[in-house]
Structure formats: structure tokens, C-alpha cells
Amino acid sequence: MGERMECGIWCGPSDAGMSESSVAAFVERAARAGVTALIMEVKGGHGLLRYPSREFAEAVEPGYEGFDMPAHLLRRCREAGIQLHAWFIDYYEGEQGPAxxxxxxxxAADADGRPTCGTTLxxxxxxxxxxxxxRRPGYTDQWLVPLIREFAERYEVDAVxxxxxxxxxxxxxDTYCFCDDCLREMPRWAGFVSDAIPDEPFYHELYDRPYLESHWEQSPRVLPPNWDRLPRAMQSRFLLHGGFFQGGLNDLDxxxxxxxxxxxxxxAREVREAVRQVRPQMGFSAAVFKNPIHSGRFIGQDWRTFAPYVEHCMPMDYRDHFPGTFEQYLTLLAEAIGRQKVWARDYRTLWPGFAVNFLYKEEAEAALPQAQWPHEKLRRTVAAIRAAGTGRLCIFCAGQLTAYGMWDTLQEALA
Ligand SMILES: [Zn+2]
Incomplete structure (x- = not known):
């Protein structure tokens, strides 16, 4: 009880404002509340940058060519003894973004070769x-990695x-990615065909075992003989729903x-390596989903495997990622953190994260004015994470604390 917790907070450029004095005031507010790490969004989901990049000048958000927000923020964070993490929205871009x-x-493309933007949701x-x-060459190696590398060269933040x-x-x-590169490279990556002898089916000599799949180790040609004649939608369907063996299980998923x-x-590995070359001491942190076994299957994010390249694990244990009532949330949250301690054991630190707005599902549904939202929910959530014993937590986000008038409550909860 009463032990001081490290507290990170996700924040956006509007929290810091566009002047030295607004940046200073924001850092001071956060420091007073007991925040120990600011996680400032520097690349947004629209694909634009909130710093005066030279190598990616066309991607700089208007207004940030002349105002070096990260530089001012970094100076104030150093004075206040607060860590600064530079937050990048990695694979989500804007339709109008330069990339x-x-x-x-x-x-990324679906089976018909279409990007996500035209889809209906x-x-x-x-x-x-x-x-x-x-894809190589592609967004990762031509855009995202060099962009983060340039940032790391310019700003000595604690972490990306x-x-x-x-x-x-x-x-x-399950719809992405079936771009031209993935359709070509996924079968090669998975060893579904030999580059050296591509047309040989390499059927097994014997099939002498009772189970067809037990003849896997000779690596037969998995692609069907008519592969090159199939339209892209059928190739995509095969790669997701087909079988390693003709006549076997549909196990290609x-x-x-x-x-x-x-x-x-x-x-994660490539960007770590690129940053290491320009600033070896810089760390990495990551916002990840609450269960890496689930997110590995559904969104390609098995974050247990990030540990060699990311020191600080920040699971988004937001209430909207859990079912049930607020009371059930607190119970499930404690259970989730217990599992996360095991999954994140190779990371240096674990910062269970919660979102303020989603705590107030019932109040928002009842259209209760924000001024009347019970601060008790914030206090109890912080207490639940404290009781889980990670010594750290992370909060989404600064703008909501301001909007709901909850900075003082956070200060009490962290004290
Ligand atoms: Zn692709």
C-alpha cells in the first residue's frame, strides 16, 4: 500500500499546444499529478508528423514546420524528471497521407486487390x-523504419x-494481406514451393504412415499445379482455406x-536495429492488445515475440476490450494482468493501461453530464492495477482527464 507507482499517459499534440508556454504548462500539470512518462503522438493515424522532419518534409502536418514540439517537450520533460516516449501510429495511414x-x-489489399479505405464499416x-x-521494398523499409530512424537521430527521447x-x-x-507481394512471397516464405525445382510435386515415396499429415517433413509442393493460372481471389482463398496436402486437412490458415x-x-526487429545504429541507448515501448495469443491470431500481433526489440510493454486493458459490468471489468482486469506478467516476463517493464472514457460506459449511455461522472471509478481502477503489483500503469489519455476534470483525482489516486 502507498508505494509510488510509475504512471505513463498517452497524449496528443493538442494537449501540448503550439507554443513553448503551453508545452511547459502541460508538462507541469502532468508532473503535479504524479505522471512519470509522457507518451506523445508524433505520427498520427492520418499519416502526418508533428515535428519538422527533413527527410519526410511532405508528411509534416501544417504548423509543425516552424514549431519543434518534441524539442520543447523533451526539454520540459527533462527539467521535470519525466520520461518522454514518442508515439508512432505504425501501420495505419491516411488516404490523403503522402505515403x-x-x-x-x-x-494492404484484400483478395480482390483492394485497399482498406473503400470498405464499409x-x-x-x-x-x-x-x-x-x-512487402519489401515497401512501406516498412522505405517509409516507416527510415522515418523513425530520422526521429531517433534528432531527438534523444527515452523511447519510441x-x-x-x-x-x-x-x-x-482474415482479409489482409493479399497484395501482389504477399501473393508472390507468402508461398515462398512458407516453403510451399521450391525455387530450385518449382514444378516437381514431390509426392512421398511411401505414404506408409497411417496419417497423411505425418508425411510433411519432405516439404512437398503445396501449391496446386494450376497455381499460375488462378485469379488472385482464388489464390488468396487457397492460401487462407487450402490444405498443405491435397486430400488433407484445410490447415493453410x-x-x-x-x-x-x-x-x-x-x-519491430528492423526498426530496433536501425535506431540502434544512430542512438544505441534509446528504448522502445509498445501499446499492445490484452491477450497476445488472441491478437496473434486475429491481427498478427503476438507481442510475446517483441521482447528482444521492445523493453516496455503497455497492454491496452481498456474496459471496452472486456465484456460485462464495471465490477466484472475490475475482476477480469486483475486476471488479465496476472497473465500479462507471464507473457511479458522477457520485457523490462509492464505498464497495464486503461482508458478513462470507457470506464464511463453506463454514464455515457445515460447521457449523464461529464461533470457528474463518478471519480470513484478512476480511483478504483488505479487501485486495482496497483494491487496487481506491476508497480506501473498507463492511462489513455491526457485529453480525457482534462475534459472530465479528473487530473486532481489522478493525483490523489497515485499519491
Ligand atoms: Zn501484402
Missing amino acids: YRRHPEWA RGSRYGAVWMCPA HHDYIRYPGDLAP HFFYSYRTHWVTEF
């Missing part, structure tokens, strides 16, 4: 563009923070999901 406009072929056009993590380090999930999670987790983790 997609210049290179539409870098976008909850009755509306989706609009945003998910980029393909696997990954978010959206994954495939899309709110759209059908295993390789599809493995391919996706491989490339997401590969990005």
Missing part, C-alpha cells in the same frame, strides 16, 4: 488505409512507442497467421 498517395501499392466508408507490413503495430482487426481480420505475426515482429 499512400505516392505509393498506393504499399497498402458500420454503414460508413472506412476511409483509413492499412499498410502491408510484409509503437502503436497499431499489427494488421487491421475492426475490418474482417496456420501458415497465413504465422506469416503475419512474422512480419509484424520483423518490423
Whole structure:
């Protein structure tokens, strides 16, 4: 009881404002509340940057060419003894963002070759563009990694923070990626065909075991003989629903999901290596989903495998990622953190995260004015994470604390 917790807080450029004095006031407010790490969004989901990048000048959000927000923020954080993590929205881009406009072929594509933006979600056009993590050369190695490397060269922040380090999930999670590169490379990556002897089916000599799948180790040609004649939609369907053996189980989805987790983790590795070359001491943190076994299957994010490349694990244990009542949330949250301690054991630190707004599901549904939302829920959630014993927590987000008038409550809860 009463032990001081480390507290990270996700924040956006509007929290810091566009002047030195507004940045100073924001850092002072956070420090007074007991916040020990600011996680500031520097690359947004629209694909634009909140710092005066030289190598990616076309991606700089208007207003940030002349105001070096991270530099001012970093100076104030150092004075206040607060860590600064630079938050990047990794694979989620804007339709009007320069990466997609210049290179539409870098976008993740469905079986018909279409990017995510034109898809309908909850009755509306989706609009945003998910980029393909696997394609080389592509968004990962031509854009995202050099962009983060340049940032690391310019700003001595404590960590680069990954978010959206994954495939899309709110759209059908099994639909991406079947871009031209993935259709060509997934079968090679998975060893479904030999580069050296591509046309030989390599049937087993004997089939002398009772189980067809027990003849796997000679690596037969998995692709059907008519592969090159199949339209892309049928190739995609085979890669997700086909079988390793003709006449065997429909088990190729295993390789599809493995391919996706491989490339997401590969990005974590590549960017780590690129940053190490320019600033060896810089760390990495990541916002991840609450269960890596589930997110590995659904969005290519098995974050247990990030540990060699990311020191600080920040699971988004938001209430809307759990079912049930507020009381059930607190119970399930404690259970989840117990599992996360095991999954994150190879990370240096674990910061269970909660979102303020989602605590107030009932109040929002009842259209209760925000001024009347019970601060008790915030206090009890902080207490539940404290009781789980990680010594750290993370909160989404600064703007909500301001909007709901809850900074003082956070200060009490952390004290
Ligand atoms: Zn792809």
C-alpha cells in the first residue's frame, strides 16, 4: 500500500499546444499529478508528423514546420524528471497521407486487390488505409523504419512507442494481406514451393504412415499445379482455406497467421536495429492488445515475440476490450494482468493501461453530464492495477482527464 507507482499517459499534440508556454504548462500539470512518462503522438493515424522532419518534409502536418514540439517537450520533460516516449501510429495511414498517395501499392489489399479505405464499416466508408507490413521494398523499409530512424537521430527521447503495430482487426481480420507481394512471397516464405525445382510435386515415396499429415517433413509442393493460372481471389482463398496436402486437412490458415505475426515482429526487429545504429541507448515501448495469443491470431500481433526489440510493454486493458459490468471489468482486469506478467516476463517493464472514457460506459449511455461522472471509478481502477503489483500503469489519455476534470483525482489516486 502507498508505494509510488510509475504512471505513463498517452497524449496528443493538442494537449501540448503550439507554443513553448503551453508545452511547459502541460508538462507541469502532468508532473503535479504524479505522471512519470509522457507518451506523445508524433505520427498520427492520418499519416502526418508533428515535428519538422527533413527527410519526410511532405508528411509534416501544417504548423509543425516552424514549431519543434518534441524539442520543447523533451526539454520540459527533462527539467521535470519525466520520461518522454514518442508515439508512432505504425501501420495505419491516411488516404490523403503522402505515403499512400505516392505509393498506393504499399497498402494492404484484400483478395480482390483492394485497399482498406473503400470498405464499409458500420454503414460508413472506412476511409483509413492499412499498410502491408510484409512487402519489401515497401512501406516498412522505405517509409516507416527510415522515418523513425530520422526521429531517433534528432531527438534523444527515452523511447519510441509503437502503436497499431499489427494488421487491421475492426475490418474482417482474415482479409489482409493479399497484395501482389504477399501473393508472390507468402508461398515462398512458407516453403510451399521450391525455387530450385518449382514444378516437381514431390509426392512421398511411401505414404506408409497411417496419417497423411505425418508425411510433411519432405516439404512437398503445396501449391496446386494450376497455381499460375488462378485469379488472385482464388489464390488468396487457397492460401487462407487450402490444405498443405491435397486430400488433407484445410490447415493453410496456420501458415497465413504465422506469416503475419512474422512480419509484424520483423518490423519491430528492423526498426530496433536501425535506431540502434544512430542512438544505441534509446528504448522502445509498445501499446499492445490484452491477450497476445488472441491478437496473434486475429491481427498478427503476438507481442510475446517483441521482447528482444521492445523493453516496455503497455497492454491496452481498456474496459471496452472486456465484456460485462464495471465490477466484472475490475475482476477480469486483475486476471488479465496476472497473465500479462507471464507473457511479458522477457520485457523490462509492464505498464497495464486503461482508458478513462470507457470506464464511463453506463454514464455515457445515460447521457449523464461529464461533470457528474463518478471519480470513484478512476480511483478504483488505479487501485486495482496497483494491487496487481506491476508497480506501473498507463492511462489513455491526457485529453480525457482534462475534459472530465479528473487530473486532481489522478493525483490523489497515485499519491
Ligand atoms: Zn501484402
